[in-house]
Amino acid sequence: MSNTNSRGADPGPPARSTALTPPADATAPVRHPEAPAPGELLGAHYGHCFGCGGEQPHGLHLAARAEEGVRVTAEFTVRPAHQGAPGLAHGGLLATALDETLGSLNWLLRVIAVTGKLETDFVRPVPVDTVLHLDAEVTAVAGRKIYSTATGRIGGPDGPVAVRAAALFIEVKVDHFIENGRPAEIRAAMADPDRARRARAFEVNP
């Protein structure tokens, strides 16, 4: 059995759907003046978030860190609960790791936004126990539309690319969550006595 990647060592940049190409009038992203300093861990935005929360036993427990500009890095260790095929990470969970990392970029912009489109390339299989090193940045902003890309490498932060994504996040108001979320969880999150945690559950500036 061979693990050889038929696309070769460096498959090069993929073709993207036009919806993920910023329009001509898009502008460069602007890091919020109160964004966490480069090197600072962002911490979970919501304890029950499957991507980053500590209260999800089988969640990804992804830890993202602010970098310079509008860029974050993150790590996710693939555990047995994350398998798709025997001993290999489920592709949907790898997409979740990319989505979560890309989503955390909005905290550097201090904008509330949700994923509208997420396009993922699965380049190499990712075995259980592997640490996926993620790196994401916002590339452009056009009105409510936030364009971003991410890669996930294995074997170290400079190792080969295993997954990558391009995404379009859409800015929303906090009402998006209040009007659409299940009332029990909305009430519980709003009742949190910790003001910063209450705000971050909905990704609002504390």
Ligand SMILES: CCCCCCCC(=O)SCCNC(=O)CCNC(=O)[C@H](O)C(C)(C)COP(=O)(O)OP(=O)(O)OC[C@H]1O[C@@H](n2cnc3c(N)ncnc32)[C@H](O)[C@@H]1OP(=O)(O)O
């Ligand atoms: C730290 C936080 C971590 C979070 C990490 C995880 C993030 C997530 O997974 S969020 C959960 C998954 N996403 C969702 O549930 C979103 C569900 N979708 C929605 O609620 C809506 O479709 C929403 C809000 C995205 C857009 O609806 P709405 O606000 O009415 O905007 P709408 O007017 O349709 O679109 C605005 C613009 O975005 C574009 N757009 C919207 N959706 C898409 C899409 N899927 N593809 C391409 N373009 C899109 C529209 O074409 C429009 O462009 P333009 O301004 O040029 O005409």
